[in-house]
Amino acid sequence: MGIEPGRLQFSWISSAESTKFVEVVTQVTNAIRALGPNPDFTKKLAEVA
Amino acid sequence: MKIIKIDKSLWAPGLNQAAAAYRLFGPVKEKEFHSFKPLTNGVQPDLSCLNTRLSPKAIIYPQSEVMFDYSLDESREDHHQMREAAKDYSPRAVIGIRPCDAKAFELVRLNFDTPDYQDPYWLKAYESTTLIGLGCESPCSACFCTSAGCGPYHEEGLDVLLADAGDHYLAKVLTEKGAKFLAAGGWKTAAVKEADQTIAAMRQTAEKKITSFVPTDNLRSLPNNDLYSATFWEDVSFACINCGTCTYSCPTCWCFDIQDETRGASGVRMKNWDSCMFPLFTMHGTGHNPRGTKLHRVRQRFMHKLKYFVDKYDRGIQCVGCGRCVRLCPVNIDIRRVAVMMNGFAASGEACAIE
Amino acid sequence: MLSYAEKIREIAGRLLASGAVNMVIGFRQGTIPMMNEPHFAKNPAEAAKLVWDSHCGINLANYLTDRKEKIGIVAKGCDSRNIVTHIIENKIKREQLVVIGVPCQGMVDKRKIALKCPGEITAVIETETQVTATGNGFSQSFDKKDVLQHNCSLCIHRNPVIHDELVAAPVEEQKGIDRYADVRAVEAMSPEQRWKYFEDLLSPCVRCYACRNACPLCYCPTCFVDESRPQWVGKGQDPSDVRTFHFLRAYHCAGRCTDCGSCERSCPVGINMRVFTKKLEKDCLDLFGWEAGLSLDVRPPLDVYRPSDPNDFIK
Incomplete structure (x- = not known):
């Protein structure tokens, strides 16, 4: 829909894979932080018409 | 009644001149169809437009409109207080609005301007707006304005009525507001004495072009409960998909819903158009919905427009015959057909129930 | 395709008269050009109002959701696929339905036609292959294939995938689309x-x-x-x-x-x-x-x- 690549990620982590979970979450968080906020899809407070 | 002659060569320059004192709106074609848009940077209204796809009601009554705002930021003096949203109510003029859409504002006013309550948002917007109407030379085949207490050259609700007389417009000044706008455009050539007859003749010609007629004469005397219980509602409502096309395109539908939206420590309270077609419209906090089926909802729409309104205000039907709902309904539910059924309803026997 | 209407009426009348179904869902003549209204017939007299032409684009499967009656339903290729989906998703039972299949050649797009005409269209008539739109001072004919709804021009399942009755022989499916x-x-x-x-x-x-x-x-x-x-x-x-x-x-x-x-x-x-x-x-x-x-x-x-x-x- 026009969201830049990297902002959406999928992983498959078993409930037994705690280490992988930590790794993936850390990696995703860092990647998203690096991209910064997505101003396009941020709803602004409604403007006074 | 004063009539001004506006030579077409003076039309665009005059509008540009008026734009200094007014925010102008007019029909503009984008992609497939016309809508009323702000005329900025010298954009001219397209007066060849038969009518806009959606009604111009949003100019006075936006689909989403902020009423209040507030902030919880304690460094502000007015923190934790609802403030009426500051808005621009400087003069505006709507160029080329059709008489049906102008009359619609008069009907909507009955709701927003009552002896007990006045909606400040609607009223201020309405009062700051001058309506420059354009007589309708080519009514569409689904238009039935003359049956709805209106007409192609109807003046109610307008400040100026323009009639297109070939190389010039005849501008009939109907209110003080209208006179002011024409002065702002620098148009002041008085038309010849016979101009009034010219407009009357154009009006007659246009009225003759209306091909749709809707009977409304019995609606008032029909017993409410009988009409409500009529068996034809199942037939009328079957096709309905309960979308908001009819109500959102309608110039006279006025219902809204109030929503709060917050962002961090500040927020707004806004009103948004609502539609009696939506299941949420009458949903109670308990989860009970007194209009729980589409039959209830469709019946409500037609009963409101063609019966309850008629009874309550004695101003005719809540419809100006613009034909938009007829043209746009995705499943071809036609208010003209429903009006025939309602008006012809006979409590016993239901002679014309399904035809 | 112009003969479909008669066949639909005949089948609907028969189903209603015999009590095989409680209602038949189809289209009745619209009140404006290029529009028809979804309609239910509960007796043979009402069935006589059913029509079929190139303006029956609304998907009638939409009207089946959670209904309890025995229903005859007129279905184009796409409608029939949505009926299948409805059955799979338990929104209606196969046993409740008599599907009156309509081999479809596509529905015309009223917007496409309106955009090609110089004024308001007041009447539209059609033959097997053409539609003619008339209005104040104009009359224009189009080959149906040029003014089909976009989805219809790309359709590869024009024939109903399930049916109990069929109003005509299957049409040829489009190939190489x-x-x-x-x-x-x-x-x-x-x-x-x-x-x-x-x-x-x-x-x-x-x-x-x-x-x-x-x-x-x-x-x-x-x-x-x-x-x-x-x-x-x-x-x-x-x-x-x-x-x-x-x-x-x-x-x-x-x-x-x-x-x-x-x-x-x-x-x-x-x-x-x-x-x-x-x-x-x-x-x-x-x-x-x-x-x-x-x-x-x-x-x-x-x-x-x-x-x-x-x-x-x-x-």
Whole structure:
């Protein structure tokens, strides 16, 4: 829909894979932080018409 | 009644001149169809437009409109207080609005301007707006304005009525507001004495072009409960998909819903158009919905427009015959057909129930 | 195709007279050009009002949801696929239905025709291959194939996939159709271009929900946009809310959409929201070899797990 690549990620982590979970979450968080906020899809407070 | 002659060569320059004192709106074609848009940077209204796809009601009554705002930021003096949203109510003029859409504002006013309550948002917007109407030379085949207490050259609700007389417009000044706008455009050539007859003749010609007629004469005397219980509602409502096309395109539908939206420590309270077609419209906090089926909802729409309104205000039907709902309904539910059924309803026997 | 109406009336009359069904759902003559109204007939006299022409684009499967009667239903190819989907999703039982199949040659697009005519169209007549629109001072004829709804011009399942009656011999299916040129064009855009493209596409939306409500798939008792606890989407005209509605609605149709075109046809402001559902349709075909509503015996891909399901997208 026009969201830049990297902002959406999928992983498959078993409930037994705690280490992988930590790794993936850390990696995703860092990647998203690096991209910064997505101003396009941020709803602004409604403007006074 | 004063009539001004506006030579077409003076039309665009005059509008540009008026734009200094007014925010102008007019029909503009984008992609497939016309809508009323702000005329900025010298954009001219397209007066060849038969009518806009959606009604111009949003100019006075936006689909989403902020009423209040507030902030919880304690460094502000007015923190934790609802403030009426500051808005621009400087003069505006709507160029080329059709008489049906102008009359619609008069009907909507009955709701927003009552002896007990006045909606400040609607009223201020309405009062700051001058309506420059354009007589309708080519009514569409689904238009039935003359049956709805209106007409192609109807003046109610307008400040100026323009009639297109070939190389010039005849501008009939109907209110003080209208006179002011024409002065702002620098148009002041008085038309010849016979101009009034010219407009009357154009009006007659246009009225003759209306091909749709809707009977409304019995609606008032029909017993409410009988009409409500009529068996034809199942037939009328079957096709309905309960979308908001009819109500959102309608110039006279006025219902809204109030929503709060917050962002961090500040927020707004806004009103948004609502539609009696939506299941949420009458949903109670308990989860009970007194209009729980589409039959209830469709019946409500037609009963409101063609019966309850008629009874309550004695101003005719809540419809100006613009034909938009007829043209746009995705499943071809036609208010003209429903009006025939309602008006012809006979409590016993239901002679014309399904035809 | 012009003989279909008579055959539909005959079948409907017979089904109602014999008591095989309680009602027949079809179309009756519209009140304006290029429009017909979905209609139910409960007796042979009402069945006589059923019509068929190139303006029956609304998907009638939408009118079956949770009905309890025995119903005869007139069904084009796409309608029949949505009837299959309805049966698979337990919204109606096969035993309740007598499907009156209509081999379809496509529905004409009233907007396309209106855009090609110089004024308001007051009457439209058609022959097997042509439609003629007349209005004040003009009369124009078009080959039907040039003015079909976009989805109909790409259709490869014109014949009903299930039917108990058939109003005519099956029509020839279109071959060698490139169904997804428009989707590929969007896929080829950069994310920024795509964002802008969808912004333009959705800018006229007034959130009347005609697209959602005309869709046979959208039968949730409460749609996510109507939920208030929690409220998932704002109710105003903020572009992010409008976009959220359209995208989530499309996702809910993944693996179910038959590209019947009812959504686009119903839109009062002419938005082609099919571009969203078509992308999902294409993905289902590419990834799972799936086309919705072709068989009562195969579960949809989002319904079942197969070890061979593609999972390259998971990191």
